[in-house]
Amino acid sequence: MLPQRRRPHMSAPETTTVHLRQNQAEFAAHRLKRKPRMGETRKMAATLPMCVVDYMDTTKSPEEEDIAAAIKDVRARLGDKVLILGHHYQRDGIVEHADYIGDSFMLSQKAADSDATTIVFCGVHFMAESADVLTNDEQAVLMPTLRAGCSMADMATLEEVERDWPTMLERGGWADPALRDDPSAPAEANDAYLVPVTYMNSSAALKDFVGRHGGVVCTSSNARGVLEWAFERAGERGAVLFFPDQHLGRNTGLKMGLEEGRMPVWIPAMGASSGLDDARIVLWHGFCSVHKRFTAEQISEFRTRHPEGVVVVHPECPRATVEAADADGSTEYIKRFIDAQPPGSSIAVGTEINMVARMAKEHPDKHIECLDAEVCPCSTMYMIHPAYLLDVLERLEAGELPNRVVVPASVQEGALLALERMLSITA
Template sequence: MTLSINDLIVSAPGSSCDGELAKSPWEFDGFPGYGPGASEDDLIPEPVVRPGQLPAAYQRMPEDELHARIRAAKQTLGHRLVILGHFYQRDEVVQYADFVGDSFQLANAALTRPEAETIVFCGVHFMAETADILARPEQHVILPNLAAGCSMADMADEDSVEAAWEYLTQFYGDDDTIPVTYMNSSAALKAFCGRNGGIVCTSSNASTVLEWAFEQGRRVLFFPDQHLGRNTAKAMGVPLEQMPMINPRATDLGVDAGVLRDARVLLWPGFCSVHKRFTVAQIEQARAQYPDCKVIVHPESPMPVVDAADAAGSTDAIRKFIAAQPSGSVIAVGTEINMVNRLAAEHPDKTIFCLDPVVCPCSTMYRIHPGYLAWVLDGLVEGEVRNQIVVDADVATHAKVALERMLAALPKDD
């Protein structure tokens, strides 16, 4: 018998993953925080997002009717609609995507459909913002559930970054610091990078981006994910002692002046609650059970985990790594469970499993439910754009500068 992710969430013994995650996402959309399944370390976002409530009729609608509505709307809208789905999205939603990929791939994919009047992004808020920035002015971008945020993105806010930047500018007295923001950040922070000679990166092209940044200046301020910054810079040969993690709440950023003076990469203290869960002990357990297994993890994982794995890479790199392994291989994967399960189904000749025995999907990505997709698509058929994402024009102008630099920084394997 094949169990759904909801079954696994509820049945996982000793689980620290909240069983309420199996409930319908609209039960939590009006509450603070990221909902069931989020890390206890996640900060509650301020201000709290108050999305429009999914109409009760869609909450009560049978699954088969929701899917029938989605299929009918897609057929009616035709080439006027393009649906983007992230690798981490649930299967019952991602099946309708015209493009499936990681954040870098989807940012490029949206550009290939200029004839589409509407882009429906089945991902999280920062991804939809990016699509709106890169889209043509007449295109609409929709996020089916406005409560689909990102806890990591909220760990770096514009005021804190501006304050840290002001301190660093005064401390160094030069313009040799280049701001680099991970794609998992707000449009405002992408605009900050655009205004200050910086760039956006994804997990696919992080090393290319850091190389570009070091050509522009001596050091990098990398936010919000400390782990991607540390793992990428370390692989490039930057010593750990030259990668201090700053404390944005401290007046001196919590770093000794001598260390700060020699720093090459200044790391922001953000993280992904899903990838933070992976441990060296999990890798050791996988190898004890399967001595010949290969282990690949996402670079948002902590450095000891990346060091202990056989390989690390973006979601697309993980997909390619698994495809390249011979039939009969055993592969332990350190990334989000929806993607791991999908890869296991695509490669039945291989044993593929998630390192983390507790099944915890990305709790915010999981908020995109077929009910929301049916509702926004029905709206388009009726001539109504629901849950549109619109980035302020001035913010979009500067953010686009940093994003275009990102798109030009091709991943190493391209």
């Protein structure tokens, strides 16, 4: 069960090469106990996507060692009142300090189940928002930096969805579930509703919209079950609006037996790629910039080098990539898949490089490589630098609540409703 909110918050390759060049100005700022100057911070954010990192190198520079030691010291002084959560896509310098490592929803559940008064979420903004919705009012959710967003989540804004929603309803001949006494009730004979389903990778504002319109949140691990639930609410003549990631929606629909022709893509402000008369899933035109890079050609090249090898990818990859792979699933599924392969296995993985490199280091008896030889990290996840984590912990020890993520009370109710519906499906 989710915690009851008693009151709203009060404030509104094999080894691909990346050698992280330590931001000396930022490190010096921490040693001098001051915040980095505006120009210094901007410089770090601007150069992150261009940095080069050896993901298999476990050594630290003297500066990195000092930061890691300082984090451990302040973490020990703060004790159990602080919970540090790290997503699978975080760099090792963050993961080593995390109390839990997992996917976005698992980490949010850990936050909700924790007695810690402060949760430091080392992930991107929508994850911290979900944690704030799921935790109680006495818990504060912080991020090492508030600039760590998600480009895919930003591809579907509340303004765009609210603007296009009436047009979708009109063109598809569907009714709005919000008009019913119980927006999430199963459809009756001849009903035709458009039921919104949002991926976990979306803003709290969109989750609120979904909750108010009888919809539900999904993850990459439960998308099929959630879509089955949504189809029951839409009716045989109805449809589901799936956003923001078109690839997860399409791949899941195909597994459920839908033809791609019944899953048109909706381009914001422009309309659908084809007619909506026979649509069963309307796919929002969003995607993950990292997973879009993985291709069927890369899989073919891997199989040429490793005829006995296996390939596992994330369902955010394009259809051709998923169909060419041996398996696909969430980050937790990918981890279990790799763990289950016997020693000596060759495994190609289609997901973010920090996780792939970590799996390779944890399984030295297996050959594990990233599908994309020119792989780059998720640039927004990579904004979570150990120096930022240290800064947040030091300021927390000083009595501050820096970089707090607060979902407004006006948004919490609908977002929590959409999350609770998901939990009722997967329970």
